Amino acid sequence: MATQPYVRPPTIHDVARVAKLSKSTVSNVIRNAVGVHPATRERVQAAIVELDYQTNIVARQLVQQRTSILGIVIGDLADPFQAEIAKLIGGFTAALSYQVMFCNAPSDGNPEAEGIRRMLEHRVAGLLFLSCRAAAEQARHLIGSRVPSVFVCCSAGWGDVVSIDERAGALTAISHLIVEGHRAIWHLADAPSDSRYACDRELGYADAMLAAGLQPRTLCISRDGETATIGGVAMPIADVLLGDERPTAVFAVNDMRALQIMQIAERLGLGVPDKLSVLGFDDAGSAGHGRMELSTIAQPKEQLAQLAVDTLVRRIAGGAGTEPARHLLGFQLMLRRSTATHHQATERLESFPALLSA
Amino acid sequence: MATQPYVRPPTIHDVARVAKLSKSTVSNVIRNAVGVHPATRERVQAAIVELDYQTNIVARQLVQQRTSILGIVIGDLADPFQAEIAKLIGGFTAALSYQVMFCNAPSDGNPEAEGIRRMLEHRVAGLLFLSCRAAAEQARHLIGSRVPSVFVCCSAGWGDVVSIDERAGALTAISHLIVEGHRAIWHLADAPSDSRYACDRELGYADAMLAAGLQPRTLCISRDGETATIGGVAMPIADVLLGDERPTAVFAVNDMRALQIMQIAERLGLGVPDKLSVLGFDDAGSAGHGRMELSTIAQPKEQLAQLAVDTLVRRIAGGAGTEPARHLLGFQLMLRRSTATHHQATERLESFPALLSA
DNA sequence: CTGAAAGCGCTTACAG
DNA sequence: CTGAAAGCGCTTACAG
Numbered sequence: 001m002a003t004q005p006y007v008r009p010p011t012i013h014d015v016a017r018v019a020k021l022s023k024s025t026v027s028n029v030i031r032n033a034v035g036v037h038p039a040t041r042e043r044v045q046a047a048i049v050e051l052d053y054q055t056n057i058v059a060r061q062l063v064q065q066r067t068s069i070l071g072i073v074i075g076d077l078a079d080p081f082q083a084e085i086a087k088l089i090g091g092f093t094a095a096l097s098y099q100v101m102f103c104n105a106p107s108d109g110n111p112e113a114e115g116i117r118r119m120l121e122h123r124v125a126g127l128l129f130l131s132c133r134a135a136a137e138q139a140r141h142l143i144g145s146r147v148p149s150v151f152v153c154c155s156a157g158w159g160d161v162v163s164i165d166e167r168a169g170a171l172t173a174i175s176h177l178i179v180e181g182h183r184a185i186w187h188l189a190d191a192p193s194d195s196r197y198a199c200d201r202e203l204g205y206a207d208a209m210l211a212a213g214l215q216p217r218t219l220c221i222s223r224d225g226e227t228a229t230i231g232g233v234a235m236p237i238a239d240v241l242l243g244d245e246r247p248t249a250v251f252a253v254n255d256m257r258a259l260q261i262m263q264i265a266e267r268l269g270l271g272v273p274d275k276l277s278v279l280g281f282d283d284a285g286s287a288g289h290g291r292m293e294l295s296t297i298a299q300p301k302e303q304l305a306q307l308a309v310d311t312l313v314r315r316i317a318g319g320a321g322t323e324p325a326r327h328l329l330g331f332q333l334m335l336r337r338s339t340a341t342h343h344q345a346t347e348r349l350e351s352f353p354a355l356l357s358a
Numbered sequence: 359m360a361t362q363p364y365v366r367p368p369t370i371h372d373v374a375r376v377a378k379l380s381k382s383t384v385s386n387v388i389r390n391a392v393g394v395h396p397a398t399r400e401r402v403q404a405a406i407v408e409l410d411y412q413t414n415i416v417a418r419q420l421v422q423q424r425t426s427i428l429g430i431v432i433g434d435l436a437d438p439f440q441a442e443i444a445k446l447i448g449g450f451t452a453a454l455s456y457q458v459m460f461c462n463a464p465s466d467g468n469p470e471a472e473g474i475r476r477m478l479e480h481r482v483a484g485l486l487f488l489s490c491r492a493a494a495e496q497a498r499h500l501i502g503s504r505v506p507s508v509f510v511c512c513s514a515g516w517g518d519v520v521s522i523d524e525r526a527g528a529l530t531a532i533s534h535l536i537v538e539g540h541r542a543i544w545h546l547a548d549a550p551s552d553s554r555y556a557c558d559r560e561l562g563y564a565d566a567m568l569a570a571g572l573q574p575r576t577l578c579i580s581r582d583g584e585t586a587t588i589g590g591v592a593m594p595i596a597d598v599l600l601g602d603e604r605p606t607a608v609f610a611v612n613d614m615r616a617l618q619i620m621q622i623a624e625r626l627g628l629g630v631p632d633k634l635s636v637l638g639f640d641d642a643g644s645a646g647h648g649r650m651e652l653s654t655i656a657q658p659k660e661q662l663a664q665l666a667v668d669t670l671v672r673r674i675a676g677g678a679g680t681e682p683a684r685h686l687l688g689f690q691l692m693l694r695r696s697t698a699t700h701h702q703a704t705e706r707l708e709s710f711p712a713l714l715s716a
Numbered sequence: 717c718t719g720a721a722a723g724c725g726c727t728t729a730c731a732g
Numbered sequence: 733c734t735g736a737a738a739g740c741g742c743t744t745a746c747a748g
Contacts, residue, residue, distance in 0.1 A: 007503050008423075009481075011725055022735040027727060037733055052502065057479045058419050059725035063740045065366075067416065069459070069480075077445035080438060080643065087435035090462045099476055101427070101459045104448045118457055121415045122427075123367075144410065145365050263648040285438065286644040290621040369741055380719040385743060395717055417741035421724045 010051040019047040030055060061123065068097060070312065071124035071147075073116060073139075074104045075131025079256055080285025081299070082130045085152060088305030089128060096313055098125070105133060116142055126312045132156050148315035152308040153299065155200070160315065160324050162308040164331040169297040170204025170251070172333050173279050177249045178212055181342035182277060185209065186247040187218045188257045192229050201253050201281060217247075221257070225264045241268055241276070248342045249277035255287045258294055262338060273340035283334055293337035300329050368409040377405035388413060419481065426455060428670065429482035429505075431474060431497075432462045433489025437614055438643025439657070440488045443510060446663030447486060454671055456483070463491060474500055484670045490514050506673035510666040511657065513558070518673065518682050520666040522689040527655040528562025528609070530691050531637050535607045536570055539700035540635060543567065544605040545576045546615045550587045559611050559639060575605075579615070583622045599626055599634070606700045607635035613645045616652055620696060631698035641692055651695035658687050 012030070016023045021044065028036050029044040047053070061067045070093055077083050086102070093100050101124060103115025116139050119127070127149040140158050143149060149159035177185050187205045189198055197203045202218060209216040220229045221237060228240045240246065241264070252258035258280030265276045272278050280287060283298035307327055370388070374381045379402065386394050387402040405411070419425045428451055435441050444460070451458050459482060461473025474497050477485070485507040498516050501507060507517035535543050545563045547556055555561045560576060567574040578587045579595060586598045598604065599622070610616035616638030623634045630636050638645060641656035665685055 006505060009504060013725075023726080024728085024735055024737095025733085028734085031727080035733060040733080054475070054479050056420075056481060056725055057476075058416060058425065058481050059740090060727070061416050061740095062414075062420050062725080062742085063727045065740065074445075074448075077435075077441045077448070078438070080436070080441070083435045083438070083441035087432075087462055090432075090435070090460065094461065094473060094476075097476075099459055099461070099480060101457055102448065103452065103457070104445055115452060117412070118415075118452075118455075121412050122457060123414060123416050146367060147364060259644065259647060266648055286617065286647070286650070289617060289644070289650075290624055291649040292644070292647075371741075381742080382719055382744085383717085386718085389743080393717060398717075414741055417724090418743070419724095420726085420741080421743045423724065 009056070010053045011056065012053075014051055015044065015047045015053050018050060019043045067123045067125050069099050069101050069122065069124045070126050070128060070309075071116070071119035071122075072100055072102045072128040072130060073119075074102055075133065077104055079254065081153075081254065081256075081282040081301075084284055084301055085130055085305050088302055089152075089309055092306050092309040096309065098313070105131070113138060113142060120146060125316045126150070128152055128308060128312055129154060129156070129159070148312060150308055150312045150315070153304060155326075158324060160311050160326070162304055162311055162327045163329070164297075164299050164304075165328045166200035167204035167207065169281065169331045170201045171208045172331075173251050173281070173297055174205055174208035174212075176333060176335070177251065177277065177279060177339065178208075178214075180249075180277070180339065182249040183214055183342075184245070184247045185214065185249045185251060187216065188250050188252040188261055189218050189220050190253050190257065192220045192232065199253065205251055221260060221264070225260060225267075237264055238268055241265060241270060247276065249279065249339070251279045251281075253281060255280040255282045255284050255294060255296055258296065258338070259286070259292065262292075262294070273338050277339040277342070279339055288334070288336070295336045295339040296334050298332045298334045300331070303329055367414070368411045369414065370411075372409055373402065373405045373411050376408060377401045425481050425483050426457060427459050427480065427482045428456050428484050428486060428667075429474070429477035429480075430458055430460045430486040430488060431477075432460055433491065435462055437612065439511075439612065439614075439640040439659075442642055442659055443488055443663050446660055447510075447667055450664050450667040454667065456671070463489070471496060471500060478504060483674045484508070486510055486666060486670055487512060487514070487517070506670060508666055508670045508673070511662060513684075516682060518669050518684070520662055520669055520685045521687070522655075522657055522662075523686045524558035525562035525565065527639065527689045528559045529566045530689075531609050531639070531655055532563055532566035532570075534691060534693070535609065535635065535637060535697065536566075536572075538607075538635070538697065540607040541572055541700075542603070542605045543572065543607045543609060545574065546608050546610040546619055547576050547578050548611050548615065550578045550590065557611065563609055579618060579622070583618060583625075595622055596626055599623060599628060605634070607637065607697070609637045609639075611639060613638040613640045613642050613652060613654055616654065616696070617644070617650065620650075620652070631696050635697040635700070637697055646692075646694070653694045653697040654692050656690045656692045658689070661687055 012023050012026050016026045025040060026044050029041050074082055074086060090100050101119055103119060124147060126147050129149060129151045132151060132154040137156055151159055151161040153163045155161040155163060174185060187202055189202060197206060206216040226237055227234050228237045250261050252261060258278050262272045262278045265272055270276045280294050280296035283296045286292050287294040287296050370381050370384050374384045383398060384402050387399050432440055432444060448458050459477055461477060482505060484505050487507060487509045490509060490512040495514055509517055509519040511521045513519040513521060532543060545560055547560060555564055564574040584595055585592050586595045608619050610619060616636050620630045620636045623630055628634045638652050638654035641654045644650050645652040645654050
């Protein structure tokens with residue numbers, strides 16, 4: 001392959017030479033410093049145009065000992081919610097003259113740790129987590145107190161968080177299903193977890209169920225949709241959805257999962273919402289499409305992204321001194337057509353009024 | 359705000375001091391250079407662990423005069439197809455020890471140019487375009503021959519392209535609709551364009567229609583789905599879809615648009631596919647969901663992303679010498695349930711056999 | 717096998 | 733208002 005090299009960009013030195021000035025002066029006009037003679041400024045600008053000079057930010061970052069790069073840790077860009085948040089973050093971030101570097105957590109084996117390490121080596125000014133696997137907890141050690149971290153729509157035991165009150169969101173979702181007569185309400189989680197409850201949504205679900213004297217039950221579904229895992233044991237999904245103890249409603253950890261179970265249920269002849277109510281979380285992607293009409297807990301994406309960026313940038317400017325903050329925004333139960341009243345409810349629910357007032 | 363600063367990371371100099379060696383030697387072990395005494399290596403490694411040292415890649419990049427950052431220009435992360443490609447690229451890229459920096463084209467006014475400029479200032483080693491607005495054409499001047507660019511699933515008049523044969527894809531789509539008896543087949547584009555045809559898909563559509571002696575017709579739909587624009591004139595979407603000259607099939611520029619028109623049509627009482635056939639492009643996001651069953655031209659996402667990354671990395675290594683390459687991968691017409699036979703076809707189509715054999 | 721020196725392209729006091 | 737000098741944290745010949 002003929003390897004004619006790419007052109008080596010001009011440096012500040014080239015500009016100085018052409019403008020017959022010193023590097024310092026050129027630097028002054030580039031940085032828009034005050035106290036440069038207008039005529040001098042013009043000469044420099046002319047040289048910049050002539051050479052098509054572009055600041056080498058790598059060099060600037062080195063001397064300033066800080067970068068204007070934000071690292072964003074994405075759990076899964078194929079999740080429309082995360083993609084939408086990432087997009088919004090990209091926009092707000094650009095408005096503040098920051099660039100975004102991202103890594104996504106590979107699903108195979110070693111999690112985001114490697115990507116985070118590399119972003120740290122690139123000296124990102126701060127980290128934005130759009131998802132926190134268990135690995136984010138390990139990442140704490142990696143990050144130490146080098147850069148601030150903010151968790152967007154998720155949280156860990158450290159760092160700022162910008163999210164809705166996920167537990168309350170789940171509670172609201174379950175309360176609604178109970179009001180609609182459902183008792184056998186199951187939770188569809190993302191992946192089997194060894195810990196008791198993998199996330200706040202699951203916690204909120206369990207809270208609500210227990211408060212109502214109902215039995216919480218979490219299941220996971222394989223990628224191909226054939227196998228369900230409940231409490232560590234795997235079985236055909238049909239057995240679960242069509243069995244004697246089948247759920248009348250499923251509260252999914254997010255809309256992707258909700259759409260997945262909706263598809264599976266209908267493939268098995270279980271119409272949604274007639275035979276099974278499905279309630280999601282996020283209100284992302286096609287959830288609101290006329291063919292889906294997924295009931296869900298809607299998150300205020302725009303505000304979340306804006307506040308997350310603001311919080312991180314303020315941290316970057318302000319140092320590590322203050323305590324982690326927890327910003328909780330409002331959510332909204334979007335009732336569409338994937339949920340319906342369950343009519344065969346027989347038992348009375350004693351604790352229900354308490355639940356509603358919670 | 360108390361501003362306790364974030365810890366200043368240790369440098370190679372600190373490691374050298376602790377290990378009682380020179381910076382050069384430390385650098386040698388960091389870069390895994392040959393010819394370092396094993397015992398020396400151990401001492402350095404111990405110091406690295408003790409200090410929790412992490413290479414400052416910013417400094418390395420400056421001296422090496424190249425970075426391991428790939429810039430990716432995203433048209434719209436809310437488009438599941440682009441998000442999926444971005445995710446795949448992130449994965450393949452990480453495997454080659456590159457990091458990804460992205461910018462998304464803000465829809466308001468000034469397009470991706472600003473983001474591209476900033477990525478260039480960051481000295482990205484190469485650029486990956488996931489979408490090319492008209493602005494990508496302007497970007498050519500900005501980029502000059504500083505870094506290689508590859509266009510993924512889109513193309514411009516310069517740079518390598520890795521995509522399917524979009525024109526052929528459109529041709530296949532239209533041929534199918536014609537075979538199914540449709541004559542009034544309209545194209546749903548992304549945005550009104552001043553040029554005759556905005557993209558290869560539209561071109562392929564027009565080719566196919568013209569070859570069959572049919573009248574091509576392109577429309578655009580506003581965000582809220584209320585207004586359609588045809589040939590520069592705006593009108594209520596209902597007039598278009600329910601009018602005398604209404605289409606019996608719509609070929610959308612991508613799945614997002616296909617899903618949008620499907621929703622609008624059904625809101626107007628036009629069942630899909632009974633009253634209107636809809637054919638998309640990409641096979642992304644929820645297109646294949648049981649509730650959507652969108653017929654579409656499926657792109658081989660994984661291979662596209664892999665080949666794009668490989669192509670760019672090879673360019674980076676190989677210099678700018680060789681001619682732009684055009685890698686075309688195969689596509690697949692996915693027939694699902696958003697398209698159906700149109701039975702009221704009355705006229706015979708002379709040129710049709712020729713079209714089929716094309 | 718190890719280390720002293722120069723240099724990547726900037727910014728930042730500071731002298732004039 | 734302008735410029736000479738030092739330095740950011742590395743890598744890269746090169747001498748020893």
